Amino acid sequence: MTATPTTHRAIKYPAAIRMLHWIRAVLILGLIACGWFMTGRAEDSPLAAVLYPNHKQFGVLVWLLAVVHLALRRHYRAVLPHEPKSLKPWEKWLSHIIHRLIIAMTLLTPMLGYAMSSSLPDGDGVPFFFLSRVPEILPKSETAFSVFQTLHEYSAYLLLGLIVLHVAGALKHRLEDRNGETDVLPRML
Template sequence: MMRPFQRDSSARYPVSIRILHWLRAILILGLIACGWYMTGRAEDDPTAAILYPNHKQFGVLAWLLALAQLALRWRYRAVLPHAPDALKPWEKRLSHITHRLIIALTILTPLLGYAMSSSLTDGDGVPFFFLSHVPEVLPKNDTAFAVFQALHAYSAYILLACVLLHIAGTVKHRLQDRGGPTDVLPRML
């Protein structure tokens, strides 16, 4: 019999973590798709007036949700499911690295986007829904803007690669071991 404080590889994640996981997944994929679409448009494109501010405010939301996810993972750390024992050592290591990168990049990428918007000389700041703007703490500097812009783009692409790897691993184990010890999808449903 398992005691309540023991970790179980087949246990489901707490409801709050599962909800945040799926919200973040939708939000991150939407932000990456929006970022990709809007950067391919001309500056005078009328959709830019809608896409850029929304991309910024949903980016802030993604950052806040990532912090909430970290707080919940810390709170439930004693009972979170661990990697299934049936995984090969390299699969456990890859899964661990991928999860850590996703967490780090969901914090870093929005911060780089904020830094980019905050440092742009002609920038209009970062809106956040009902607040007028997130306070800008960086000096206006177009050289810094260019650096933050490149870092934001690279981190978004790395985040996308990690998310795709995460999905591929989940699908692989779902198809190969449906209901078996490496089928981790039910833990997040």
């Protein structure tokens, strides 16, 4: 009698985490694209009057979803899938670092955007959908605004770079690794 080969079947993340992952991915990539587009336009243009407030409120939403993500990971920690055993040690290390940095940057980047908008002299604040405005807690300062603007921009680029590495890693395991045991994409689908 011959043994049948075992097929690797990925344990999936809970549905709430999978759904939140893809919603956050779309929102973050949309916000980065919107940021590039709107900063290339005159701030007093009619299009900017639509883009800037929406960029701000969706940025707040990304921050809130990052907090929800952390709460869900904590809630489901006992059933979250572990990394495949066949991953090399450096791949496990890099994966952990990139995931943690992505989570940190999805918290930090919107906070820097909030700080930028909140510190802008004569700014119009940060709207959030049905709420009138997110409370502003920072003093108005052109210098602070300039610093937060630079930090927000660089943090968005860093977040984008981390996302590229995250996607590249998932695609590498999906397309290049031969054994199929390192294919992590099905866990998030």
